[in-house]
Amino acid sequence: MMTIEIRTVGVLGAGQMGSGIAQVAATAGYTVKLADVDLERATKATSKIAAMLGKLVEKGKLTAEAAEATAKRLIPVAGIADFGDCDLVIEAATENVDLKLKLFAACDAAMKPDALLASNTSSISVTKLAAVTKRPGKVLGMHFMNPVPLMRLVEIVKAVQTEPETYTTIKEAAEKMGKTVVTSNDAPGFLVNRILIPMLCEAMFAVQEGVGTPEDIDTGAKLGLNPPMGPLELADLIGLDTVLAIANVLYTDIGDTKYRAPTLLKNLVRAGWVGKKGGRGFYVYDEKGQKVPEGFVGTITLNRPDKLNALNAELVGELHRVLAEIRRDKDLRALIVTGAGDKAFAAGADIAAMSTMTGPEAKAFGELGHAVGAQMETLAIPVIAAVNGFALGGGCEMALACDFIHASTKAKFGQPEVNLGVIPGFGGTNRLARRVGIGRARELCFTGDVIGAEEALRIGLVNGIHAPEELLGKVKEIAAKIATKGPLAVAQAKRVLLRGLDVPLPTANELEVQAFAALFGSEDQREGMAAFLGKRPANFVGR
Ligand SMILES: CCC/C=C/C(=O)SCCNC(=O)CCNC(=O)[C@H](O)C(C)(C)COP(=O)([O-])OP(=O)([O-])OC[C@H]1O[C@@H](n2cnc3c(N)ncnc32)[C@H](O)[C@@H]1OP(=O)([O-])[O-]
Numbered sequence: 001m002m003t004i005e006i007r008t009v010g011v012l013g014a015g016q017m018g019s020g021i022a023q024v025a026a027t028a029g030y031t032v033k034l035a036d037v038d039l040e041r042a043t044k045a046t047s048k049i050a051a052m053l054g055k056l057v058e059k060g061k062l063t064a065e066a067a068e069a070t071a072k073r074l075i076p077v078a079g080i081a082d083f084g085d086c087d088l089v090i091e092a093a094t095e096n097v098d099l100k101l102k103l104f105a106a107c108d109a110a111m112k113p114d115a116l117l118a119s120n121t122s123s124i125s126v127t128k129l130a131a132v133t134k135r136p137g138k139v140l141g142m143h144f145m146n147p148v149p150l151m152r153l154v155e156i157v158k159a160v161q162t163e164p165e166t167y168t169t170i171k172e173a174a175e176k177m178g179k180t181v182v183t184s185n186d187a188p189g190f191l192v193n194r195i196l197i198p199m200l201c202e203a204m205f206a207v208q209e210g211v212g213t214p215e216d217i218d219t220g221a222k223l224g225l226n227p228p229m230g231p232l233e234l235a236d237l238i239g240l241d242t243v244l245a246i247a248n249v250l251y252t253d254i255g256d257t258k259y260r261a262p263t264l265l266k267n268l269v270r271a272g273w274v275g276k277k278g279g280r281g282f283y284v285y286d287e288k289g290q291k292v293p294e295g296f297v298g299t300i301t302l303n304r305p306d307k308l309n310a311l312n313a314e315l316v317g318e319l320h321r322v323l324a325e326i327r328r329d330k331d332l333r334a335l336i337v338t339g340a341g342d343k344a345f346a347a348g349a350d351i352a353a354m355s356t357m358t359g360p361e362a363k364a365f366g367e368l369g370h371a372v373g374a375q376m377e378t379l380a381i382p383v384i385a386a387v388n389g390f391a392l393g394g395g396c397e398m399a400l401a402c403d404f405i406h407a408s409t410k411a412k413f414g415q416p417e418v419n420l421g422v423i424p425g426f427g428g429t430n431r432l433a434r435r436v437g438i439g440r441a442r443e444l445c446f447t448g449d450v451i452g453a454e455e456a457l458r459i460g461l462v463n464g465i466h467a468p469e470e471l472l473g474k475v476k477e478i479a480a481k482i483a484t485k486g487p488l489a490v491a492q493a494k495r496v497l498l499r500g501l502d503v504p505l506p507t508a509n510e511l512e513v514q515a516f517a518a519l520f521g522s523e524d525q526r527e528g529m530a531a532f533l534g535k536r537p538a539n540f541v542g543r
Contacts, residue, residue: 010086014045018092020148042076108133136161203231236275305341334479346395369426373401397426414450487542
């Protein structure tokens with residue numbers, strides 16, 4: 001018996017999978033009708049695919065003519081009723097059995113009798129889907145992998161009813177779309193998920209039982225077994241809710257306890273921590289989906305709120321000791337300095353303590369403050385001041401010793417030492433001049449004026465201002481972003497930017513070239529560039 005020759009392919013579902021399938025089918029030369037719940041969604045997806053093809057042209061991977069011809073073969077349609085002239089329809093709707101059964105019955109009613117009907121399901125019984133149609137012999141599973149244009153595999157799933165000719169025709173179509181085919185009979189999870197899901201769950205059981213950390217499990221798998229991603233990273237990428245749903249199908253349908261989902265997975269899903277798409281799973285992700293290393297951002301809180309965190313010798317000495325400890329911490333990648341309470345970062349050096357100091361004692365105190373400033377400036381990691389209120393005198397000077405400052409809208413800055421008959425002693429004169437320019441620094445130091453957050457932003461003393469309740473969160477976001485970058489590179493950038501300030505430009509440029517070259521050959525340089533070329537996020541280790 002001859003089967004139909006495929007010329008026109010209907011794709012039902014214009015999400016990520018459906019769009020990918022439509023793209024590869026059109027690229028293979030098929031006329032493609034793309035449908036979703038309405039024409040608007042289908043049209044939007046078609047434009048997106050055309051834009052994607054445009055990118056391939058820019059990269060030289062596709063000729064402009066081929067892209068144009070492919071885009072022309074892509075037709076957005078209003079719905080299933082438009083599939084009447086399709087030779088093959090591939091359903092790529094949400095992975096929900098009731099929905100798919102309904103869509104299959106509707107497609108069957110709309111399609112011509114000899115046309116073939118496939119589902120992109122990754123776990124639902126194709127035999128069950130075939131049974132709701134009047135063409136069970138012309139139904140099978142066509143499980144594409146995500147992202148469809150890049151992944152080479154199509155898993156073809158034979159329903160119990162699938163006729164051999166249907167299988168042969170679909171296999172040829174998949175191969176025409178540039179895919180390699182593996183064939184599975186209709187069994188829970190088919191071939192790929194039958195292997196993958198228990199492997200992901202086993203990695204989760206290992207975390208649950210405390211055998212190893214997620215990082216060690218993923219690194220062990222990557223370096224020991226050579227897949228591009230570790231099992232827990234991959235589970236986060238797929239979506240933990242999806243992994244759980246498939247694990248439940250395997251467990252229920254096969255009935256063997258070895259397929260049960262780990263409690264840890266169930267709990268993460270219950271918490272809404274469904275992986276990358278939810279911002280958190282086994283790892284934490286920023287808004288761009290980049291993995292944020294946890295525990296890599298430290299915070300120092302100046303904690304003497306009853307005196308507006310005024311800096312006495314004890315507090316400055318403690319700061320010195322903590323910074324020395326932080327210098328030895330190889331895990332930290334960024335540090336935040338802030339003040340306790342909601343009134344002050346630090347309202348200055350402790351005036352009561354200073355009021356009885358002799359000249360030599362004041363010198364020692366000033367030198368201690370300078371030592372702390374130098375510690376912050378010479379740490380390999382960036383130090384960010386989160387100024388939540390008054391940053392006056394020594395407080396402003398501590399903020400200035402940080403690499404940059406973000407402030408709450410109610411922050412106040414100033415060098416009011418002249419009011420007390422003294423001058424800044426923790427680096428305020430010179431650091432302020434370098435930050436905001438000599439003229440503004442002179443005016444602030446001579447008048448003792450206190451300025452608000454807006455003015456501080458205007459003159460470049462702070463990089464950003466935020467609502468008080470959002471300040472720390474925003475600064476943590478910035479620190480977390482820095483923590484995802486190459487630590488060696490960030491350290492060199494910090495060093496060159498600081499040292500470059502004090503030497504003539506040609507010498508500063510020389511410093512830059514030396515630091516640039518010194519990074520080559522590091523693990524991080526190799527990883528950063530390989531990740532870019534491999535179109536994946538980099539995983540920096542600081543070596
Ligand atoms: C070598 C180093 C070089 C550096 C020099 C400097 O920093 S020079 C300094 C440059 N800085 C300045 O000149 C600013 C001095 N401070 C002020 O002008 C005001 O406190 C304010 C306008 C910041 C807030 O006014 P407000 O009415 O909202 O609050 P409040 O006034 O009620 O304060 C609450 C408590 O904190 C106490 N305390 C606060 N600051 C200091 C301090 N620096 N010292 C000691 N104590 C301080 C304050 O006495 C009070 O304690 P009490 O009485 O409850 O036991």
